[in-house]
Amino acid sequence: MEIDFSNIKVIGFDADDTLWVNETYFRETEDQFANLLENFETKNKIDQELFKKEMENLELYGYGIKGFMLSMIESALELSNNKVSQATIHEILNLGKGMIARPVELLDGVKEVLKALNNKYRLIVLTKGDLLDQERKLEKSGLSKYFHHVEVLSDKKEINYKNLLEHLEIEVDEFLMIGNSLKSDVLPILNIGAKAVHVPFHTTWQHEQVSIGNNEYEYLKINGLRDILDYLN
Known part of the structure; x- marks a missing residue:
């Protein structure tokens, strides 16, 4: 499926199981x-x-x-x-x-991808969970320098994304979200008119599992984070 990313200016990354093991x-x-x-x-x-x-x-x-x-x-x-x-x-x-x-275990290719994209795009972290714990993990990860903004959301529903993009003055059609959860990182983003990339992790929490039909949504699915460079660089 061909998806046009030429208009993207801001990329949001999920944290747990997208940047590091969780x-x-x-x-x-x-x-x-x-x-x-x-x-x-x-x-x-x-x-x-x-x-x-x-x-x-x-x-x-x-x-x-x-x-x-x-x-x-x-x-x-x-x-x-x-x-x-x-x-x-x-x-x-x-x-x-x-x-x-526990020490933060970065997933394969994370630093390489962030370093490659950092100069061309505005990068932000959009994650959910405990604020103190997520801030601690980000600090331990050594990835803070790559991000312009970090947001720990109470949930990742359409309204959460819409409010945040509006607050950060990010145009919906210029935003791309990358994450491992279809339920939290992909479907809400597509439903507000932005673009999304799914990077599956080998283990998914039962609460995050969702089933969708073929061709029901247009999004890019990649095997590993490094693969995004083939589409954005």
Whole structure:
């Protein structure tokens, strides 16, 4: 599919699983959480109940590790009928703290792509999650110098994008979003009239999974971030 990017002046990048690894750590932590509660329920049941609790808490806690930690604690209490030990609760807190403390693992080609595009386009980060954690990861990543602006959104719906582009005085037809989530990074962008590039990550959170028909939307799908240079340079 031929998509014209000649009018693009501003490029937005998602952060988690587009610039650096993120979802892999959540899956690993879910496995460890299930191991902690193996005396109370099966792994499958624990996974289901944790996801359900995350969805219940999303409006209260938002996205990110801290909300995930709280959902794990609530799930542990409910799954164990309040019999889970203080030591296990402490271990759950340590799982979350361990996630926050992990080094930032950049995905392949990220620095190369940002360096190549930095002089030609205005680059911004548009991500969601916990503000402090995302700022910390960006600082650890060493990528701050490539971006003109960083925005941590409470959510990535059409209204969030529209308000932000208006605030930053970015014309919709001059904006391109690049990210790993069809639900958050691609479809809302297309629905407001901007362009989007999908760079799938090998692991996708259940909440971000969405199914669309062939040729229902016009967007570019690439195998890795480096491939964008073939279209923008």
